[in-house]
Amino acid sequence: MADFKRLPGFRDFPPEDLALRAHVFDAWRRVAIRYGFREYDGPPVEPLDLYVEKSGEEIVGQLYNFEDKGGRTVSLRPEMTPSLARILGDRSRGMAKPIRWFTIPQLFRYERQQRGRLREHYQWNVDIVGEESAAADAEVLAVAIDGLRELGLGVDDFRARVSDRRLLTALLGAVGVQDDRLPAAFAVIDKIERMPEDKARGRLLDEVDLDDAGADRLRALLECSSLTELRNQFGERDAVRDALAPLEEYAAILDAMGMGDFVKLDLKIVRGLAYYTGIVFELFDAQGELRAICGGGRYDRLLELVGGEPLPAVGFGMGDVVLGELLAERDLVPPYRPHVDYFLVVIGQEQRSHALGIATRLRAQGRSVAYPLRDQSVRKQFKAAENEGARTVLVLGPDEAAEGIVVARDMATGQERRIAPDALE
RNA sequence: GUGGGCGUAGCUCAGUCGGUUAGAGCGCCAGGUUGUGGCCCUGGAGGUCGCCGGUUCAAAUCCGGUCGCUCACCCCA
Structure with a gap:
């Protein structure tokens, strides 16, 4: 037999692993629905251009793309947002705003795998489309935080680091970055935590065209985690003051929701994707050992870019x-605990049709029922019941048949009672 | 794409200064009379030691390549 291997970067989900996935998905769904979001989905394969033109060139090198049999250049979806924009582009004009949608797609990227990053993963996507106020940004972050809390994680386990591209743009202007150096500045800031100090400084001087004093001011700025301090320091500049307002509203809303402790201003958060326009x-x-668990932000231009209604969006x-x-x-x-409500121990082939009748009736009532598919010793049948995680074992033998009852054994306590089959529920 | 580490039963691993038929625990199968699970006892199946090649009288063990996993870089969902 040929030796078939799993493709690199893909996972199998035997029941014990699927159980964790289902546990996570269930929590995500409960929370999204609790916040009034509706579930949607789209195709796992899209035209390559949807990503090439709309997400920035940076994403293209790692796409899982190919030519289909019709000669179309296509890609497995690497992220969901462009699909969302495309789907809404066709129909958002007729929809009441804001649109609150969520989905749990499987996404694909062709790249070398390492810890926390495979060639496929599932990603909970939550978006609000058609609302530009910071209230929508706050609502979306609240969903993300509650999604993690639903799984048992708390303020000691994770934090949200928040920034705003408009604010960062205004602040960069305030410390002397020229407009045409902004993309370079964003690129450096995005990676600055992972760079040694001298390398960071070198890139600020060379690529962002700052002088030593400017670089110092920028470094100090990036360490600031207080909106109040930013307002005190830069509040006389209109651009900064205007950009601070939505973030202040955002912070106030999250405080009112009791989530303030989870949220921290961090101007070093840029997010790689080119389509973000506001709060990210x-x-x-909390230990900072793992990769980011979640990322998002505002992308007010994306729907228009894919030819849809110009609508603000955040997700x-x-x-x-x-x-x-x-x-x-x-x-x-x-x-992981397998579980069935009932396991039938059948003593003697002549009891089999009787057992099937009982199993069928219990299943029709919604109970889960299993039994051995061939004649086996009672001892073995009980072991099987144990393995299946049976809560109750029903013993069906000649003695019970003669009396018109079954013996019901509670597997946790070992207690047995005699009961008419019709009385089981 | 670049570099480092690792690759022995289904799982976790032992075994390498090269030397008879490669081991353990767990799991699996069968049995301990078809009337009672967990504990226990007995027996069994299961490995071309990732793959290919080289060195050698002899390779799981040394060497080269390759594939896979993993960590870092790159990049980021």
Whole structure:
């Protein structure tokens, strides 16, 4: 037999692993629905151009793309937002705003795998489309935070780091970055935490055209985590003051929701994707050991770019891989326990049709029922019942048949009672 | 794409200064009379030691390549 291997970067989900995935998906769904979001989905394969033209060139090198049999250049979806924009582009004009949608797609990227990053993952996407106020940004972050809390994670386990591209743009102007150096500045800031100090300084001087004093001012600025301090320091500049207002509203809303402790201003959060336009955020484990658990922000131009109604939008994506690692680290993975309500121990082939009748009736009532598919010793049948996680074993033998009852054994306590089959529920 | 580490039963691993038929625990299968699970006892299946090649009388063990996993870089959902 040929030796078929799983493709690199893909996962199998035997029942014990699927249980964790289902546990996470269930929590995500409950929270999204609790916040009034509706579930949607789209195709896992899209035209390549949807990503090439709309997400920025940076994403293209890692697409899982190919030519289909009709000669179309297509790609497995690497993220959901362009699909959302495309789907809404066709129909948003007729829809009441704001649109609150969520989905849990499987996404694909062709790149070398490492911890927390495979060639596929599932990602909870939650978006509000058609509302430009900071209230929508706050609502979306609240969903992300509650999604993690629903899984048992708390303020000691993760934090949201929040920034705003408009604010950062205004502040960069205030410390002396020229307009045409802004993209370079964003690129450096996005990576600045992962760079040694001298390399960061070198790039600020060379690529962002700052002088030493400017670089110092920028470094100090990036460490600031207080909106009040920013207002005190830069509030006389109109651009900064205008950009601070939505963030202040945002922070106030999250405080009112009791989530203020989870949220921290961090101007070093830029997010790679080119389509973000406003508030951006990432969720990290509190230890800072893992990759980001979640990232999102405002992308007010994307729908228009794919030819739809010009609508503001904000949303996030939360992947299952890093989250699974964090849950495992915090001992929050529920133990896998198979379970059936009833297991039938059948003594003697002549009892089999009787057993099938009982099983069928219980199943029709919604109970889960299993039994051995061939004649086996009672001892073996009880072992099988144990393995199946049976809550109750029903013993059906000649003695019981003669009396018109079954013996029902509670597997946890060992207690047995005699009961008429019709009385089972 | 670049570099480092690792690759022995389904799982976790032992075994390498090269030397008879490669081991353990767990799991799996069968049995301990078809009337009772967990504990226990007995027996069994299961490995071309990732793959290919080289060195050698002899390779799981040394060497080269390759694939896979993993970590870092790159990049980021």
